[in-house]
Amino acid sequence: MGAGALLLSLLLVAPLPVLAHRLRLGPVQATANGAVLLGVGPGLALYHLVSGNLGLAQVKLGLPFPAAAAVLAIGVALGVAGGDTSTAWPDRRRVPRVLLIAALGGTGLVLGWRGGTFATPGMIVDAAAIPLGLAHVLRAERLTLSNAHRWDALWLAAGLVLTLALLTAYYAWSGSGAVLAGCGVLLTAGVLIADGGSACESPRPGYRTPVVAILALLLFAVCAGQAAVESAPPPVAPAGPDLTVMTFNIRAGFARDGIWNLERTARTIEEQAPDVVVLQEVSRGWLGRTGTDEVLWLRRRLGMQVVFGAATDDGLWGNALLTRLPIEHTERRRFGVNRNLQRSALMVQLQTRSGAAWVLTTHLAAPQDAGAVRLAQAREMLALVGGRRPALIMGDLNADPDSPELHLLSGAGFVDLGRTFGSGAHTSVDYRRIDYILATREWEPLEVRIVEVATSDHRPVVAKVRLSGSGQR
Numbered sequence: 001m002g003a004g005a006l007l008l009s010l011l012l013v014a015p016l017p018v019l020a021h022r023l024r025l026g027p028v029q030a031t032a033n034g035a036v037l038l039g040v041g042p043g044l045a046l047y048h049l050v051s052g053n054l055g056l057a058q059v060k061l062g063l064p065f066p067a068a069a070a071v072l073a074i075g076v077a078l079g080v081a082g083g084d085t086s087t088a089w090p091d092r093r094r095v096p097r098v099l100l101i102a103a104l105g106g107t108g109l110v111l112g113w114r115g116g117t118f119a120t121p122g123m124i125v126d127a128a129a130i131p132l133g134l135a136h137v138l139r140a141e142r143l144t145l146s147n148a149h150r151w152d153a154l155w156l157a158a159g160l161v162l163t164l165a166l167l168t169a170y171y172a173w174s175g176s177g178a179v180l181a182g183c184g185v186l187l188t189a190g191v192l193i194a195d196g197g198s199a200c201e202s203p204r205p206g207y208r209t210p211v212v213a214i215l216a217l218l219l220f221a222v223c224a225g226q227a228a229v230e231s232a233p234p235p236v237a238p239a240g241p242d243l244t245v246m247t248f249n250i251r252a253g254f255a256r257d258g259i260w261n262l263e264r265t266a267r268t269i270e271e272q273a274p275d276v277v278v279l280q281e282v283s284r285g286w287l288g289r290t291g292t293d294e295v296l297w298l299r300r301r302l303g304m305q306v307v308f309g310a311a312t313d314d315g316l317w318g319n320a321l322l323t324r325l326p327i328e329h330t331e332r333r334r335f336g337v338n339r340n341l342q343r344s345a346l347m348v349q350l351q352t353r354s355g356a357a358w359v360l361t362t363h364l365a366a367p368q369d370a371g372a373v374r375l376a377q378a379r380e381m382l383a384l385v386g387g388r389r390p391a392l393i394m395g396d397l398n399a400d401p402d403s404p405e406l407h408l409l410s411g412a413g414f415v416d417l418g419r420t421f422g423s424g425a426h427t428s429v430d431y432r433r434i435d436y437i438l439a440t441r442e443w444e445p446l447e448v449r450i451v452e453v454a455t456s457d458h459r460p461v462v463a464k465v466r467l468s469g470s471g472q473r
Contacts, residue, residue, distance in 0.1 A: 039190020
């Protein structure tokens with residue numbers, strides 16, 4: 001992503017070892033219940049999913065990468081500064097302050113999650129509350145292997161296992177905000193138990209102000225440099241009347257051999273030189289898929305404009321459209337009926353040399369026995385298209401060519417451009433043809449092919465088409 005982007009990411013992580021160093025206190029004067037270390041799990045899960053997630057900040061705040069990174073880094077720096085002084089609070093004030101921090105953090109999470117006017121201050125407050133809560137938990141218990149603390153290692157291990165369990169639940173439930181709320185409640189409970197037990201020695205004179213000042217200066221310099229180069233590539237009209245379009249389920253950059261390499265994904269797209277390419281299984285920061293903002297990375301790598309259509313609650317998983325053509329209008333719809341992960345459709349109006357055209361991309365429900373769900377999703381997709389023509393539907397439909405879903409789309413005027421491939425043609429690793437380019441009658445297919453690559457568990461479908469210019473609406 002470049003040196004500037006890497007440095008911004010490091011700035012988000014840098015406060016954590018600083019905080020850990022500040023927590024190297026003297027002997028524990030009294031021993032709290034070791035169960036407070038379970039709060040480490042929810043705290044780390046919250047940090048990874050919110051404070052350390054640059055994709056989430058961009059999606060929820062509607063800000064470009066440098067500004068979104070600055071918002072998170074400011075919040076984390078404030079949390080470190082607060083955590084550095086928390087043991088100096090009088091004991092009688094700790095519990096009320098903890099509850100106040102939890103309330104502010106929860107309010108900030110809700111505001112940041114919803115987006116809108118108060119999303120930026122909400123995200124800052126929440127990003128500050130998370131390391132502050134972790135500081136309370138870690139300061140209350142000092143891990144040793146002495147007889148007095150022989151169970152601490154077990155409790156800490158359980159807290160780390162809890163981290164994995166919470167992250168798994170979050171992704172299994174399509175980026176559910178309810179899991180984040182549960183993380184916050186568990187972390188708060190751990191902090192309250194900690195405050196009711198042990199009391200550590202007061203910290204040595206700190207260096208809180210210099211650390212925060214240095215982080216702020218670095219952040220300003222890096223964000224300014226990143227903002228100077230952050231610009232969308234200009235649209236370019238095609239040289240002739242023909243367009244090359246492509247659909248590709250990229251599996252978040254994981255090739256058929258299970259190795260993640262987004263550069264290979266980019267090369268697969270680049271070799272086909274598409275004017276429009278639609279992608280499915282695109283991540284903007286899911287830890288279960290490497291945590292990379294693939295939309296930002298591919299836009300910069302391919303030099304194309306990009307539109308993202310989220311499917312999940314957190315807005316970080318879904319479909320993307322990249323193009324060199326001018327973008328006129330964009331619509332998104334999350335399906336009301338789903339099976340396993342949530343699904344959505346993204347519809348974009350593009351300007352071609354022959355006039356405006358609509359392109360819709362989607363990824364329908366995956367289980368083979370979910371035909372009724374896919375049929376309902378196909379109806380929602382057609383409702384989104386309405387009567388707008390000329391139109392293309394491209395994507396991973398997870399349905400066979402003779403399925404009711406494809407018959408429904410055919411009856412609505414969408415022709416399968418791959419119908420001439422023959423019965424042996426396949427696009428998925430299980431030897432099924434489930435990836436399609438469907439076109440209304442205004443499109444003339446000049447060439448259609450399946451690209452033989454192994455950079456995903458799907459093979460892309462590419463078509464060269466010509467827009468007749470008749471019957472456009």
